[in-house]
Amino acid sequence: MSAKPRVLIVDDEERYRTTLRKLLTVREIEARDVGSAMEAFSELEKASYDVILLDVKMPEIDGIEALGRIKRDHPSVEVIILTGHASVDAAVEIMKLGGYEYLLKPCPIDELVGKIESAWERKAARDKRQKAATNPHEAS
Amino acid sequence: MLKISSYSIRRICLCAVPAMVLLLGAPLWVFAGPEAALLVLPVAGACFVAIRSLMKQVATARAQECFLDEQLIQSQKLAAIGELSAGIAHEINNPLAIIAQEIEWARLQFDGVTSDSPGLEEARDSLNEIAVQVERCREITHKLLDFARKRDPLIQGADLNKLIEDMAKLVEKESSQKGIPIIRDYRTDLPPIFTDPPLLRQVILNLLNNAVYAIQQNGAITIRTRIPESGQVEMVISDTGVGIRKEDLDKIFNPFFTTKPPGKGTGLGLSICHSIIVRLGGRIAVDSEPGKGTSFAVRLPIFHNAQKKD
Amino acid sequence: MASFRVLIVDDEPDFLETIVKRLLKRQVDATGAGSGEEALEVLKTQSFDVVILDVRMPGMDGIETLKEIKRKSPLTEVIMLTGHASVESGVQGMQFGAFDYVVKPADFDELMEKVSQATERKALHEARIRGTAE
Numbered sequence: 001m002s003a004k005p006r007v008l009i010v011d012d013e014e015r016y017r018t019t020l021r022k023l024l025t026v027r028e029i030e031a032r033d034v035g036s037a038m039e040a041f042s043e044l045e046k047a048s049y050d051v052i053l054l055d056v057k058m059p060e061i062d063g064i065e066a067l068g069r070i071k072r073d074h075p076s077v078e079v080i081i082l083t084g085h086a087s088v089d090a091a092v093e094i095m096k097l098g099g100y101e102y103l104l105k106p107c108p109i110d111e112l113v114g115k116i117e118s119a120w121e122r123k124a125a126r127d128k129r130q131k132a133a134t135n136p137h138e139a140s
Numbered sequence: 141m142l143k144i145s146s147y148s149i150r151r152i153c154l155c156a157v158p159a160m161v162l163l164l165g166a167p168l169w170v171f172a173g174p175e176a177a178l179l180v181l182p183v184a185g186a187c188f189v190a191i192r193s194l195m196k197q198v199a200t201a202r203a204q205e206c207f208l209d210e211q212l213i214q215s216q217k218l219a220a221i222g223e224l225s226a227g228i229a230h231e232i233n234n235p236l237a238i239i240a241q242e243i244e245w246a247r248l249q250f251d252g253v254t255s256d257s258p259g260l261e262e263a264r265d266s267l268n269e270i271a272v273q274v275e276r277c278r279e280i281t282h283k284l285l286d287f288a289r290k291r292d293p294l295i296q297g298a299d300l301n302k303l304i305e306d307m308a309k310l311v312e313k314e315s316s317q318k319g320i321p322i323i324r325d326y327r328t329d330l331p332p333i334f335t336d337p338p339l340l341r342q343v344i345l346n347l348l349n350n351a352v353y354a355i356q357q358n359g360a361i362t363i364r365t366r367i368p369e370s371g372q373v374e375m376v377i378s379d380t381g382v383g384i385r386k387e388d389l390d391k392i393f394n395p396f397f398t399t400k401p402p403g404k405g406t407g408l409g410l411s412i413c414h415s416i417i418v419r420l421g422g423r424i425a426v427d428s429e430p431g432k433g434t435s436f437a438v439r440l441p442i443f444h445n446a447q448k449k450d
Numbered sequence: 451m452a453s454f455r456v457l458i459v460d461d462e463p464d465f466l467e468t469i470v471k472r473l474l475k476r477q478v479d480a481t482g483a484g485s486g487e488e489a490l491e492v493l494k495t496q497s498f499d500v501v502i503l504d505v506r507m508p509g510m511d512g513i514e515t516l517k518e519i520k521r522k523s524p525l526t527e528v529i530m531l532t533g534h535a536s537v538e539s540g541v542q543g544m545q546f547g548a549f550d551y552v553v554k555p556a557d558f559d560e561l562m563e564k565v566s567q568a569t570e571r572k573a574l575h576e577a578r579i580r581g582t583a584e
């Protein structure tokens with residue numbers, strides 16, 4: 001487990017994602033940002049991430065569709081959906097697709113950091129369990 | 141559209157009856173003598189009554205039609221406003237999110253800075269105020285999305301009297317301290333209804349809360365349930381509060397319409413109630429007299445049409 | 451086999467203990483939590499049909515807890531339990547998706563009745579989602 005959570009921000013609004021990256025970096029979170037779902041897919045092939053912050057309303061591939069693909073190709077990554085809309089049905093849809101959490105924009109930075117940390121902890125615990133299951137001798 | 145008022149009914153009767161008396165009476169007088177002409181009078185009287193009742197029926201039917209048209213237009217209008225405002229809220233949330241982050245970032249830049257310059261303190265202070273106002277906007281947009289979001293009703297059997305009574309008990313603790321008793325007039329043989337209980341509770345609670353607000357101190361709230369026609373139930377919540385001005389009655393279900401001071405209410409309560417009741421297949425109407433009080437009547441079908449689909 | 455899974459959240463240990471015992475006696479699979487934070491912790495690993503939630507608690511209050519529960523587990527129904535009823539918080543709670551409000555002291559049979567209605571609602575909701583998923 002790395003010492004800091006590695007976060008990928010996916011949002012088509014440039015100023016939003018760059019400032020968010022700076023704010024997270026100040027809080028000891030390693031963050032990168034991309035402007036579309038396609039860029040996110042290729043970024044995920046290149047490097048490993050713990051948590052993805054995903055916008056819903058994006059041109060071409062929207063967040064819900066992207067969520068499905070990310071969980072299919074990288075099931076261990078935790079995804080937090082940041083949306084302008086919140087509804088019970090959308091939440092159910094997001095949970096069914098394996099999303100960790102959905103937050104309504106604008107979301108206070110402290111709340112967001114808290115969510116990132118708990119998503120990261122969950123992923124770390126699960127990774128450890130899986131490692132133990134596949135390779136019992138290495139687990140400590 | 142043809143409008144028939146009771147005034148015009150009277151006019152028609154007043155003109156038609158003497159005309160008939162003259163038209164029929166005069167030839168009869170000439171050909172059959174004055175006794176025969178007298179017979180015209182009871183006939184004319186009967187005609188008068190018949191015409192009047194016919195005209196009244198036409199007028200009532202027209203009025204009902206107008207009322208239903210208005211209800212339909214009103215709910216279509218509100219649905220359109222709801223959709224529009226959700227769209228706007230959604231669009232505003234994005235720039236709002238950026239502003240909120242920029243404030244955070246600017247604060248971090250100020251953090252380490254020490255200077256005697258009074259301008260720096262001023263800048264910090266105004267940054268804080270911007271943050272406060274962003275938070276205010278955030279509350280509004282989030283409530284607006286809540287108002288517009290379509291939660292399809294989940295239909296369960298419920299006892300309307302019980303539903304109301306539970307909410308009345310909740311309100312009563314607070315209202316009785318303000319000298320506002322809640323008077324119950326429940327119809328005991330009310331049939332069970334099929335509706336979405338939590339949504340309906342939300343409406344009842346909102347209406348009771350408004351009633352308490354309208355009274356402030358000393359007065360009374362009356363809750364009545366009845367069967368207006370077969371297949372329906374109705375609850376009427378009346379208060380002895382300040383009332384609503386005639387010119388405001390049309391607007392009270394509009395989102396953002398409020399008579400509360402700025403920051404006290406978003407003006408979404410009644411529009412939420414309206415949209416819920418429409419989704420439950422019912423309708424809500426208001427009647428008010430300034431200085432005397434207001435009553436809200438909510439009519440609901442016993443069976444919700446979503447059941448028939450299943 | 452217990453029929454309902456219920457989580458009761460209240461900061462008064464005596465009340466909590468009694469109600470959990472009574473529910474268990476009625477074949478309800480009942481669990482207690484002493485605070486909003488604890489409830490959310492329990493909800494991370496276990497799922498419940500219904501949460502009975504005290505409105506006034508130190509730390510995270512009932513409304514905050516309700517919001518989090520509905521966010522994490524939107525299908526779980528929440529019954530709010532209130533002693534010093536504040537109408538304002540009632541309006542808020544219903545708006546955030548509470549199933550019902552019960553004024554303390556609650557009649558036990560009535561509470562059971564509400565728990566069963568809330569469970570029915572959750573089942574209906576699940577059935578609808580399964581229906582539309584196909």
